[in-house]
């Protein structure tokens with residue numbers, strides 16, 4: 001899988017596309033995959049807050065903690081955050097701890113968590 005040759009770089013197209021597929025399982029590509037009710041509400045709240053903060057950074061021309069492409073749309077934010085979960089979880093955890101916690105619960109621990 002050529003896109004994963006540098007898995008620590010924070011980018012992995014395969015993970016990105018899988019995240020979009022998981023997101024769309026409930027019929028809506030909106031950055032929130034199907035989850036049990038209370039978790040889905042918490043997910044939506046925490047992802048929205050982190051997304052809004054990222055968009056504000058991009059709009060202000062500030063350097064962003066994760067790839068600024070994530071600010072394109074909520075579904076891209078979920079997909080890009082998923083890439084970081086699998087490839088650079090420390091960066092995600094320090095930049096967006098609540099988002100990182102949701103993704104750890106959703107996907108399981110990142111393979112690089114203890115690296």
Ligand SMILES: [Zn+2]
Nearest residue numbers: 016020076079
């Ligand atoms: Zn995408």
